[in-house]
Amino acid sequence: xxxxxxxxxxxxxxxxxxxxxxxxxxxxxxxxxxxxxxxxxxxxxxxxxxxxxxxxxxxxxxxxxxxxxxxxxxxxxxxxxxxxxxxxxxxxxxxxxxxxxxxxxxxxxxxxxxxxxxxxxxxxxxxxxxxxxxxxxxxxxxxxxxxxxxxxxxxxxxxxxxxxxxxxxxxxxxxxxxxxxxxxxxxxxxxxxxxxxxxxxxxxxxxxxxxxxxxxxxxxxxxxxxxxxxxxxxxxxxxxxxxxxxxxxxxxxxxxxxxxxxxxxxxxxxxxxxxxxxxxxxxxxxxxxxxxxxxxxxxxxxxxxxxxxxxxxxxxxxxxxxxxxxxxxxxxxxxxxxxxxxxxxxxxxxxxxxxxxxxxxxxxxxxxxxxxxxxxxxxxxxxxxxxxxxxxxxxxxxxxxxxxxxxxxxxxxxxxxxxxxxxxxxxxxxxxxxxxxxxxxxxxxxxxxxxxxxxxxxxxxxxxxxxxxxxxxxxxxxxxxxxxxxxxxxxxxxxxxxxxxxxxxxxxxxxxxxxxxxxxxxxxxxxxxxxxxxxxxxxxxxxxxxxxxxxxxxxxxxxxxxxxxxxxxxxxxxxxxxxxxxxxxxxxxxxxxxxxxxxxxxxxxxxxxxxxxxxxxxxxxxxxx
Ligand code: F6R
Numbered sequence: 335x336x337x338x339x340x341x342x343x344x345x346x347x348x349x350x351x352x353x354x355x356x357x358x359x360x361x362x363x364x365x366x367x368x369x370x371x372x373x374x375x376x377x378x379x380x381x382x383x384x385x386x387x388x389x390x391x392x393x394x395x396x397x398x399x400x401x402x403x404x405x406x407x408x409x410x411x412x413x414x415x416x417x418x419x420x421x422x423x424x425x426x427x428x429x430x431x432x433x434x435x436x437x438x439x440x441x442x443x444x445x446x447x448x449x450x451x452x453x454x455x456x457x458x459x460x461x462x463x464x465x466x467x468x469x470x471x472x473x474x475x476x477x478x479x480x481x482x483x484x485x486x487x488x489x490x491x492x493x494x495x496x497x498x499x500x501x502x503x504x505x506x507x508x509x510x511x512x513x514x515x516x517x518x519x520x521x522x523x524x525x526x527x528x529x530x531x532x533x534x535x536x537x538x539x540x541x542x543x544x545x546x547x548x549x550x551x552x553x554x555x556x557x558x559x560x561x562x563x564x565x566x567x568x569x570x571x572x573x574x575x576x577x578x579x580x581x582x583x584x585x586x587x588x589x590x591x592x593x594x595x596x597x598x599x600x601x602x603x604x605x606x607x608x609x610x611x612x613x614x615x616x617x618x619x620x621x622x623x624x625x626x627x628x629x630x631x632x633x634x635x636x637x638x639x640x641x642x643x644x645x646x647x648x649x650x651x652x653x654x655x656x657x658x659x660x661x662x663x664x665x666x667x668x669x670x671x672x673x674x675x676x677x678x679x680x681x682x683x684x685x686x687x688x689x690x691x692x693x694x695x696x697x698x699x700x701x702x703x704x705x706x707x708x709x710x711x712x713x714x715x716x717x718x719x720x721x722x723x724x725x726x727x728x729x730x731x732x733x734x735x736x737x738x739x740x741x742x743x744x745x746x747x748x749x750x751x752x753x754x755x756x757x758x759x760x761x762x763x764x765x766x767x768x769x770x771x772x773x774x775x776x777x778x779x780x781x782x783x784x785x786x787x788x789x790x791x792x793x794x795x796x797x798x799x800x801x802x803x804x805x806x807x808x809x810x811x812x813x814x815x816x817x818x819x820x821x822x823x824x825x826x827x828x829x830x831x832x833x834x835x836x837x838x839x840x841x842x843x844x845x846x847x848x849x850x851x852x853x854x855x856x857x858x859x860x861x862x863x864x865x866x867x868x869x870x871x872x873x874x875x876x877x878x879x880x881x882x883x884x885x886x887x888x889x890x891x892x893x894x895x896x897x898x899x900x901x902x903x904x905x906x907x908x909x910x911x912x913x914x915x916x917x918x919x920x921x922x923x924x925x926x927x928x929x930x931x932x933x934x935x936x937x938x939x940x941x942x943x944x945x946x947x948x949x950x951x952x953x954x955x956x957x958x959x
Contacts, residue, residue, distance in 0.1 A: 353437070353449040355529075356546045357420040357510035357520045359567050360537030365414045368421035369406065371539075371546035374747075376402050376423055376948065382436035383423045385409070386445040387416030388517040393445045397436040401948070417567075418517055420510045422447040439476040441467075442483035443514035448475040449542055450506035450527040458502065478503060482511060493564045496521045497575055500562070510540045520565040524557040528702050528730060531555040531563055531570055533584055538565040544726070545745050548591045555582045556728045585728065589744060601946040603748030603840070607932050608799055611792035613753045614925070616742040617760045618788065627782040629768035634737035638719045640765075641669070641772035643693035647686070647718070648675045649709040650697035653751040653835060657723075657758035658697050659828035660924055664766035668784075670775045678705035682712060690717035698722070699746055699754035701729025710734055723761050725754050739765065748947045750839045752932050755832065756795075756925055763788065763921055787919040791926075794916055798929045801913065802937075805930060808895065808911040809937035813841070815866050819857060819892075820847040820931075822870035823880050829870050829924045833931030840939035840949045850876075850883040863891040866910075868934075870927050873899040874920040884908065895934075897927045 354375025358364040368385050383405040384397030394414055398404040402423060422437035438445045452458070452474035459469070462480050469476055481502055485495035492513045500507075500523055508527035510520055522529060522540035532539030532547035532554055539547040540563065544554060555570065557563060561580055564571045572580040599605035623630050640646065646665060648658035655677050662673040676686075682705060688694060694713035698706045701724040710731060714720055722735035725743050732738035741757035767784055770776040776784075812818075818837055822830035827849045834845035848857050850869070861867065867887050871880045881904070887894060888908050896909040899917055906912040915926040939946050 353447075353542070354423040354546065355421070355437075355447040355449050355508060355510055355540075355542050357447070357512070357522060357540040357565070358537065359418045359518060359520050359565050360534070361417055361567055362537075363415050364417055364419045365409070367550060368419050369402075369409070370549060371541060372402055372405075372421045372423045374545040374548075375541070375543045381424050382433070383421070384436045384438050385414060385419055385421040386438040386440065386512065387414050387419035388512060388514065389416050390517075392514045393440060393443070393512065395438060395440060395445065397433050397438070399433050399436060416517075418512060418520060420445060420447045420512050420520070434471045435473050437473075437475060438512075439471060439473055439479045441476065441479035442487070444479045444483045444486060445512045446475060446479045446482065446509055448478060448507055448509040449529075450508060450525070452477060452503055452507070453505035454503065455505075474505075475509075478507075478509065486513060486515075490515070492516050492519055492521050493562065493573070496523060497562055497573075497577065500525075501575060508542050518566050522557070522563045522565060524561050525559050526730075529557045531557065531565065533570065536567050538567060538570055540565060544587055544589065545747075548587065548589060552586050552588065553584050554587055555584055556733075557582065587727065601748065601936075601940070603750055603752060603936055603946050606746055606748050606753045607929070607936065609744075610753050610756050610929065611795040611799070613741075613743045613757050614760050614795065615792045616744075617757045618764070619742075621764055622785055622788070624785060627778045627785060628771040629764045631739070631764075631768055632737065635721065635739060638693065638721055638737050640693040640719065640721065641671075641769045643671060643719065644691045646671055646673045646693045646695060647688055647713065648673060648695045648697060649678045649681050649706055649713075650675075651678050651703050651705055653755050653832060654697040654699060654703075654706075654758060656828045656832040656835070657755055657762060658695070659831070660759055660825060661695070661697075661762035661766070663825050663828075664763050664921055665769065668766045668776050669769035669773055671769065671773075676709075678703065678709045682708045686712065688713050688716050688718045692718045693721065694718040695721045695723060696731050696735065697724075697758055698729075698731050699725045699741075699743075699751055699758075701726045701731040703731070707731055707734065723758055723765075725757070749949055750836055750935070750946070752836075756928065759925060760788070760791070784919060784921065787922045790918075791922055794918065794922070794926055795929060798915065798926055799933075801930075802933055805913070805933040806937040806941070809934055809941055811911075812866050812893075812895070812934075813843075813938045813941050815843065815864065815893075817860075818843060818845040818866045818868060819860060820845060820868045820870070821850040821853065821880075821883065821887075822847070823850045823876040824874070825920055825924050826870040826872070826874075826876075826880075826927065829927050829931065830868070832928055833868060833870070833935070836932055836935035837938065840935055840944060840946050841942055842944065842950070843938065850880050853883050853886060858886060858890070861887055861890040861892040863893065865892050866895055867892040868895045868897075868931070870897045870931075871905060872897060872915050872923045872927065873902065873917070874923060881905070897930055
C-alpha cells in the first residue's frame with residue numbers, strides 16, 4: 335500500500351510541472367482576461383486547462399483536458415462570470431491528463447492553481463486521509479487545497495491560512511489561491527517557481543509569465559522565493575512565511591503586447607524566424623563601438639572581468655546549449671581562453687571542478703530552466719563569476735547571476751526556439767570580441783573586420799528569408815523520409831545539431847547530427863539512397879575536408895542537401911537541393927546557415943500537418959529537471 339502511494343506520488347510529481355498560472359482580481363468580468371492570459375502562456379503547457387471564478391453562489395469551475403480551445407468551447411457552452419478568478423494551463427509528461435487532474439483544484443471553499451512540485455506529497459496525503467479527507471484527483475496540488483482549507487476553517491484569514499499551509503509543504507511552488515468567502519481577494523505565493531504580480535488600474539494580477547498580463551498592465555512586481563502576496567483590486571501587500579512585510583519594487587516592462595502576437599503569420603515560429611534580422615539588430619544596439627572597433631557592455635558585465643578568468647564554463651540545455659557550443663569556438667578562437675561547454679543536466683551531477691578563477695556562463699532563453707539554474711547555483715557556491723545570457727528580463731537565472739547579457743529577442747512563443755538562438759549567437763560573438771579586445775588577442779584590424787561583418791548580418795538574413803518558398807518546395811520532396819543525417823565541421827557542427835533538433839521537435843522525423851569527420855567512425859553505415867544528408871558546407875577553413883566527407887556520402891548514394899557559399903558549383907552539382915549563403919566571415923556563416931535549417935524544419939512540419947507551435951510532448955519552459 336505504501337509502495338502504491340509512493341508510485342502514485344512519483345508519476346504525479348511529474349504531472350504538475352511546467353504550467354502557466356494566472357489570477358485576476360478586478361472590477362470587471364475577469365473570465366476573458368484570464369482566458370487571454372492563458373492563451374499567451376499556452377506554450378508553457380497544453381495538456382489541459384481550467385478557470386475558476388468567485389460568484390455570489392460560491393466558486394464555479396470549468397476544466398477541460400486537451401488544448402485551450404477545448405476550454406473555450408466549454409465556456410461557450412457553459413459560460414462563467416465573475417470579477418475574481420484563477421486559471422491554469424498544464425503540461426504533463428507521465429500519466430493521462432484528465433479533467434479531474436486539471437487545475438484549478440478545489441476543496442471546501444478553496445480553489446488553487448499551482449506550478450511546481452510538492453515533494454512531501456505522499457506523507458501529507460496519508461496524514462490527511464487519516465483525518466478523513468477524501469481526494470478527487472491524483473494531484474499534489476489538491477493536497478495544498480486541503481491544507482489551506484483546514485487552516486482557513488480555523489482562522490478565517492486567507493493569507494494566514496496559506497502561510498500556515500505552506501509551512502507544512504516541501505517542494506517548489508508558484509500558486510494562486512481563491513476563497514469562496516473572500517470574493518475580492520487572491521493570495522499568491524512563490525518558492526522556486528516563477529511568479530510575478532501585475533499592478534493595474536483597479537485590478538491586480540498574479541501570473542507565471544509577463545506575457546499573460548501584459549495586455550492589462552506594464553507595471554510588474556517580481557516576487558522572491560518565500561514571498562506571499564495578498565491581492566485586492568486596489569492593494570498588494572507582500573510578506574514572508576513568518577508574516578514579516580516585504581518591500582518589492584514595481585518595474586515597468588516596455589514590451590509591446592503586439593510583439594507577442596502572430597501578426598498575420600500562420601504560426602509564431604514562422605513569425606519568429608522572420609523577425610530574426612530585426613532582433614539581431616536590437617541585440618547589437620548600443621553595444622558596438624565602431625570607431626574603437628570594440629564592444630560596449632553594461633557596467634555589471636564589465637565589472638565581472640571575464641577576461642581575467644583562467645577558464646570559462648558554459649552551461650545550457652537544448653538549443654541554448656548549441657549556442658554555447660558555438661560560443662566556445664568564438665571565445666577560444668578570438669579571446670584565447672579555454673572554454674568548456676556542458677549540458678546542464680549532466681554538469682549538475684558530476685561534482686564539477688569550478689572556482690573563483692573561473693567564469694560561468696548560463697545561457698537560457700526563458701531564464702527558468704531548472705537544470706541550468708541548478709548548475710548556476712553550484713558555480714556560485716564555489717565562487718565562480720556568473721554571467722547569464724538570457725532573453726526574459728528578471729527571470730530566475732538573471733536574478734541569481736552577477737550580471738546579465740540580455741538577448742533582446744522579445745517574447746519567444748513558438749516552442750521550437752529560433753530567434754532566441756540567433757540572438758544568443760550574436761551575444762556570444764559580441765562577448766568574444768569584447769574579451770578578445772580586453773586581452774589584446776585580436777588587433778584593431780581583425781576586430782573592425784568582424785564588427786563590419788556582424789553589421790551586415792541582418793541584411794544578409796533578409797535575403798535568405800526571401801527564399802522560404804524554395805525551401806518549401808524542397809521540403810515537399812523530403813517529407814516522406816523517415817530519418818535525416820546532418821553534418822558539419824567546426825562552427826558548422828553546432829548548426830548541424832541545431833538543424834537536427836529543429837526537425838525532430840516539430841516534424842517528429844528522426845534526425846541525427848554528426849561532426850562530418852566522425853562519419854567514417856560509424857554513421858556512414860546508415861547511408862543509402864533513402865537517407866537525406868544535410869551538409870552545412872560553406873567555404874571556410876575546413877571546407878576541403880568537408881568536401882571529401884561529401885564524396886563519401888555521394889559514393890554511397892545518399893541524398894545530399896547542401897548549404898554552400900554562393901557560386902560553389904562543385905557542391906551544387908552533387909546536391910539534390912542546395913541553398914546558398916554569401917561569401918562571409920566564418921563566424922557569420924552560422925547566422926545564415928541556420929535560417930535554412932529552421933525553415934526546412936518548419937515547412938516539413940507544416941506540410942505534414944503538425945501543430946508547429948505546440949509540438950507533442952514538449953513545453954517551452956522546462957522549470958523542473
Ligand atoms: C528547442 C528548445 C529547447 C530549449 C531548452 C532550453 O527548440 O527550445 O531545447 O532551448 O529547453 O531552454 P532555455 O533556453 O529557456 O533555457
